[in-house]
Amino acid sequence: MTRTMADDRRPLDASWLHRQRRHFRLWRRFLGQAVVRETHYRAHFATTLLVGLVELGLGVVPILLLFGFAQEVQGWSRAEVITLVGVYQIVTGLMAAFVAPNLQRMTSYITEGELDGVLLRPVSSQFYLTLRWINVAELSNVASGIAVLVIGLVQSGASPNAAQVLQAFVLAACGLVLLATVWSALAFLAFWLQSVGPIAYIYLNLVEAGRYPLAFFPVAVRAFLTFAFPVAFASTYPAQALAGDLGWTPVAGGVALVVVAVTLVRLLWRRGLRTYASASS
Amino acid sequence: MSTVVRNLRVLRRMTAAQIVGASIYRGAWTIFMVANICVPIISLLIWRTAIANGARLPIDERYVTTYFVLLSFVTMATSSWMTGFLAEYIRLGRLSSWMVRPASVLLSFVANNLSEKVLKLIALVPMIGVLWWIFRDSMNIPAGPGRWTVFAVSIVLGAILVFTIDLLIGSLAFWMDDVTALAQARLIIASVLSGAVVPLALMPDWSRGFIDNQPFRFTVSFPVEIVAGNLSGQELLVGLGIQAGYVVVLGILARLVWSAGLRAYSAVGA
Amino acid sequence: MTNTFEASSRRLPVIAATGLTKTYTFHKQQAGLAGALRSLVRRTYETRLAVDEITFTIDRGEVVGLLGPNGAGKTTTLKLLSGLLYVTSGELEVLGFTPSDRKHDYLRRIALVMGQKTMLWWDVPAMETLLLHKDMYGLGAKEFDRNVAELAELLEVQDLLNVQVRKVSLGERMKLELMAALVHGPEILFLDEPTIGLDVVAKARVRTFLAEVNKLRGTTILVTSHDMDDIEALCSRVMIIDDGRLQYDGGLDELVHAARPRKLVRATYASEVDGSRLAAGEGVTGVDTDGLTITLEVDRERAGDVLGQLTRIGPLVDLDVADADIEEIMRDLFLRRGTLGDA
CATH class of the missing domain: 3.30.70 (Alpha-Beta Plaits)
Known part of the structure; x- marks a missing residue:
């Protein structure tokens, strides 16, 4: 066949590490622009903050009522469940700030051909599609989550040591990544289903289960919330780690699950892209 | 031909047309309903666990189970989602094209409400059926058709009530630039006070007098209580009376606000 | 950039396609949920030939017009060249790369502008998009500033860079669009209907600019357009695609002559x-x-x-x-399909 030629240029990334650095720099630009944008919409920030606070309060209502009728449920005290709600609020707040705004756009990316504009860029398309848009105002929910977490810890009198804090941190990070992969997987179904708006809605309702300890559910549901829809890593496990009831085994399990989930989503993404590139016109 | 009959004919035609139009999205409706039923199921499991753990609730397991199994059905049957759309009609001046027609724009909103509700309930009923079957041993099932009739009447009244509240808040767009924050606040308040999050029977004692008589109870909780709870005949009658009262009072209020709004709208134009 | 262009030109083409073919396979899905479930079990496939054994090469610095009626395969060809679609059969090499691998080192050398789709971020100034491209394409500060200054001057958009994109006119937006596409200095520019919807003055501006970019930077340009004035003003060579096949590949003058207007x-x-x-x-x-x-x-x-x-x-x-209008000639050609082969 006929060969072609191009200008001599230094490669875009000299190494794998350079490539990651370029992507990180790009992400920092996303964040910077989102912050600037948010300052133009102060009303939006105020509304998000207020709605977030009310929703947080509302989420605590069933728990407060529940512990009005019982001192302890399945070995969980009220203060421990409040700690758990704090962790849940932080993780879901991070999701809402960094991941959710992107996956909500998947439908329009695919049906309106905006994906073409992304595929033409010399960046990882999955990275771009998952992290391009940031809703800074949602970070206020992370702040309120931290406050709730502290209240819960103080009330329960827990004094986690460094190892336990590390465990909780790693578990919560696993929870964040796992939730993001689950949502990505649901969003990537848009390659085949065209519209995934309602599916995102299922996610938002299912994730509510994370407001309660795993132990509050029947065994089958616990397995579902650990492995299939792993919201347990975003609330129950980190809260248990902070209470000191958890060893390193669940942490290792969480990391292993992350590896599996990320690999699967990566495969799904490749399959989807393949479908897109051979079917779109 | 009387106005009422003509309007009813228009309504029937519009509803039929909207059902045909909206049924294209039945796949999406089904998924929406699956999502809608998630939170009641979560609540159901939580409260059953609490009871199994010896929590001393003022209501028993049968009440809790029946309540949450029926909750998503009643919430859907009485729901309304027109605030945002109505506000948009008013703000963007789309109302004008309706004002030259011999039928109220509200008729189209009623038609939209009815048609989507029919489709959503068709998707929802089988799911409720499955839940019912799973928990059949701990469901309260009222004997005789009497209670079921009252249940149905109460749902219709509840639906009118919700629609009226929606209309009231949407109408504020005649005077306010942005009603979305208000609409959102109302949704959040309503979710607690209507019993959509926690059965109102579990609310603390000090709040009883207020909780039992505020209007939102009659949008969701009251119809569910008719089947799930042990309302006495007298409580039932009083409840229906209050519900009807709210429908009339809020209905008159909404009617006044709406016509005042229309007058303001015609005066200024948009 | 211009230096290497002078030194190494003319030995090898930048685009080479041999028997390039693209068929779409799509499964027919029956309507409704039942249909969807049924199609999970048994799928009926249909194929459509969009590009049929096209062979051509394009040299560095050429400006080539891609013509043909709607649905003829022009956009598909552009998407194949820019790597958005996989090749079904045949061979395609652009700048030493296989486009559909979408290697970052390939993507940084090309740009695609679609007249109907905006790549700009709608509610912030265009400068923000440019800065995003700076990080995305790993441009150094000096290189970036120089490119921005040069392009802004050529396009006369210095004053628009810090205005919200939604507030500028359609013609001005297309200029900004071109600027965003060129700020990383692509070697090949693919344009799909770049002047669609623009008024006469804006169209002329865009053409002049493209001609200038081609002259100054040696950028190879492949453009599809419905507007024959675009083609006449820009392209010395045209390729006519109809029904997925390459019907004509040659100079514009010869085309006009061959059609005996x-x-x-x-x-x-x-x-x-x-x-x-x-x-x-x-x-x-x-x-x-x-x-x-x-x-x-x-x-x-x-x-x-x-x-x-x-x-x-x-x-x-x-x-x-x-x-006779060149559009008339084209219409004529498509009506007498196939007679052009020996022109």
């Missing part, structure tokens, strides 16, 4: 005349008498005779002779 004649008289005799003339077609006006088409060689006839048949007030 005719003259359009319009004669206006002071009193009513009878033009029916003209129709009998050799090489004359489309005679239309409408009261005081006669319009007709005539072969180039016979034009003199016919003009003479026209002056004789009545009191001539006005006479207008024009070349």
Whole structure:
């Protein structure tokens, strides 16, 4: 066949590490622009903050009522469940700030051909599609989550040591990544289903289960919330780690699950892209 | 031909047309309903666990189970989602094209409400059926058709009530630039006070007098209580009376606000 | 950049396609949930040939127009070249890369602008998009500033860079769009209907700019357009794709010549005349008498005779002779599909 030629240029990334650095720099630009944008919409920030606070309060209502009728449920005290709600609020707040705004756009990316504009860029398309848009105002929910977490810890009198804090941190990070992969997987179904708006809605309702300890559910549901829809890593496990009831085994399990989930989503993404590139016109 | 009959004919035609139009999205409706039923199921499991753990609730397991199994059905049957759309009609001046027609724009909103509700309930009923079957041993099932009739009447009244509240808040767009924050606040308040999050029977004692008589109870909780709870005949009658009262009072209020709004709208134009 | 262009030019093409073919396979899905479930079990596939064994090469610095009716395969070809679609069969190499691998080192060397789709971030100034591209394409600060300054001057958009994109006019937005596409210095620019929806002045600006970019930077440009003025102004070479096949590949002049364009004649008289005799003339077609006006088409060689006839048949007030529109030529070509092969 006929060969072609191009200008001599230094490669875009000299190494794998350079490539990651370029992507990180790009992400920092996303964040910077989102912050600037948010300052133009102060009303939006105020509304998000207020709605977030009310929703947080509302989420605590069933728990407060529940512990009005019982001192302890399945070995969980009220203060421990409040700690758990704090962790849940932080993780879901991070999701809402960094991941959710992107996956909500998947439908329009695919049906309106905006994906073409992304595929033409010399960046990882999955990275771009998952992290391009940031809703800074949602970070206020992370702040309120931290406050709730502290209240819960103080009330329960827990004094986690460094190892336990590390465990909780790693578990919560696993929870964040796992939730993001689950949502990505649901969003990537848009390659085949065209519209995934309602599916995102299922996610938002299912994730509510994370407001309660795993132990509050029947065994089958616990397995579902650990492995299939792993919201347990975003609330129950980190809260248990902070209470000191958890060893390193669940942490290792969480990391292993992350590896599996990320690999699967990566495969799904490749399959989807393949479908897109051979079917779109 | 009387106005009422003509309007009813228009309504029937519009509803039929909207059902045909909206049924294209039945796949999406089904998924929406699956999502809608998630939170009641979560609540159901939580409260059953609490009871199994010896929590001393003022209501028993049968009440809790029946309540949450029926909750998503009643919430859907009485729901309304027109605030945002109505506000948009008013703000963007789309109302004008309706004002030259011999039928109220509200008729189209009623038609939209009815048609989507029919489709959503068709998707929802089988799911409720499955839940019912799973928990059949701990469901309260009222004997005789009497209670079921009252249940149905109460749902219709509840639906009118919700629609009226929606209309009231949407109408504020005649005077306010942005009603979305208000609409959102109302949704959040309503979710607690209507019993959509926690059965109102579990609310603390000090709040009883207020909780039992505020209007939102009659949008969701009251119809569910008719089947799930042990309302006495007298409580039932009083409840229906209050519900009807709210429908009339809020209905008159909404009617006044709406016509005042229309007058303001015609005066200024948009 | 310009130096290497001078030094290494002309030895190898930048785009080479051999027997390039693209078929779409899509499974027919019955409507509704039941249909969707059924199609999970048993799928009926249909294929459509969008690009059919196209072979061509494009050299560095060429500006090539891609023509053809709607659905002929132009956009598909552009998408294949830019790596958005996988090749079904045949071979395709661009700048030493296989486009569909979408290697970052390939993507940084090309740009695609679609007239109908914006790549700009709508509610912030264009500068923000440019800065995003700076990080995305790993541009150094100096290189970035130089490119921005140069492009902004050529396009006369210095004042627009810090205005919200939604607030600028359509024509200005296309300029910003081009700027965003070129800020990383691509070697090949793919343009899909770049002037669609623009007014005459804006169209002319865009054309001038593209010609300048091609001259200054040696950028290879492949452009599809419905606007023949675009093609006439920019392209020395055109490729005509119809029904997925390459029907013509050559100079624009040869195309016009090959189509043997005719003259359009319009004669206006002071009193009513009878033009029916003209129709009998050799090489004359489309005679239309409408009261005081006669319009007709005539072969180039016979034009003199016919003009003479026209002056004789009545009191001539006005006479207008024009070349047949290039769009007419194209339409003609597609109607006489296939006759062009030996042109």
